[in-house]
Amino acid sequence: MKTLSPALAAHMRGEVLRLATCWKLTRRDGEVMGFTDHDADVELEGVRYVAASGFSPTAMEASAQLNVDNMELEGMLQAEVIDEADVLAGRYDYAEIEVFQVNYADLAMGRMLLRTGWLGEVRVDNGQFVAELRGLTQPLGNQIGSLYAPACRARFGDARCGQNASMWTVSGTVDATQDRARFADASRAEAAGHFTAGLVRFVSGANAGHAMEVKEFAAGGQFSLALAMPYAIAAGDAYEAV
Structure with missing residues (x-):
């Protein structure tokens, strides 16, 4: 169940909607970036959500299963927003992300949270980056523990390896x-x-x-x-x- 303010709920029930979708991205190094599909930048809670970023989301699908939900974010690679070298360097891997909607004409109404999670696979395709958004239930499907294999499972120099x-x-x-x-x-x-x-x-x-x-x-x-x-x-x- 999604929680939203009475004012935003009333706006949602209206005939004319003024909604903008925003993405708040927090990298592992602490840098916070904001993007929106609105035609103008949105300033909310100290974060500037950039409009001229070429961002577009695929349709969101959520389920009670443990599979990865099928939402992806796509955007043009722009030096002032997201640089291709930074993507290839892995600076956006496992970044935390929030997806929400606001009334761009009255930001005081608050926001409706659509999805939280983190980025999974980030790839570059024909001058665009494509990022998979993984939901909070995805870790429940991960393998926990060690598997036996013919080859050495340790990385050279780590605690299991024992070598200096x-x-x-x-x-x-x-x-x-x-x-x-x-x-x-x-x-x-x-x-x-x-x-x-x-x-x-x-x-x-x-x-x-x-x-x-x-x-x-x-x-x-x-x-x-x-x-x-x-x-x-x-x-x-x-x-x-x-």
Whole structure:
């Protein structure tokens, strides 16, 4: 059952509705962003809901089952709103989100909450981002506990592994780059293949805090990563490799 103020309930029963749908998005780093399908920005409770964002929702469907409800948010990638590099960097993964409606002509009526949850899969498709909105019941369908498997279930260096990854971790500085997935550090003296299937984590530069698996390590300090980094790799960027 949805709770709304008597004034907004009366407006809902009227013949002419002045409703705007708003999305409040809170990223894991604490940044709050607002978007609306109205033709003008909406200011509510200290948050500015941007109109010129190209946002559009699919139809909402809710059920008592544990499956993921089929709502998605779509929007144009705009540097001043949501940047493609930030999406690829995972800054919007698992962001909390609220979807609600207001009377844009009288915001004092309050809001009608439609959905709360968090973003699941966020992907880029032809210059648009598409984000799946997961409801509060979705975690009830998750697997809890450990499964036995022939391969090792631990990540190298974690508590289950029991190994101290710092013993095999080295640091260095990028000398030259070819693209976002290939760079070189001429000071590396390790043999070819030493870091293959390992991990590189950048500690400075645009990619600071981001890590990627190493696809291939060649003699002379040539690193080829499994996937491109979200931001350009630059000479002078510091990294750690294991």
